Amino acid sequence: MRRLTVRQRVEIWLQTYGHLFNKNAIEREIHISRGTLQKYFKYDKRIRDQDIKELHRLIKEFHKFIKKNEGIQNSK
Secondary structure (H helix, E strand, C coil): CCCCCHHHHHHHHHHHHHHHCCHHHHHHHHCCCCCHHHHHHHHCCCCCHHHHHHHHHHHHHHHHHHHHHHHHHHHC
8 A cells, every 4th residue: 555645635634634723823823825724725826836735734733732732731
């Protein structure tokens, strides 16, 4: 079985968890064009490769933050 590409992983993550986050705030945080994520969700427009890389970096930060805080929750 082949490993998913970064693009596929980011798009799956966006489809699964994108509704939980403010899309405009994400765009501002990683400095991508306004409306990029809305166009992806609403019109199925492809996200640029550079933007995918930035989204992937942000997603990794989310996961690090969650893992770090899970340890705090479990120790209480």
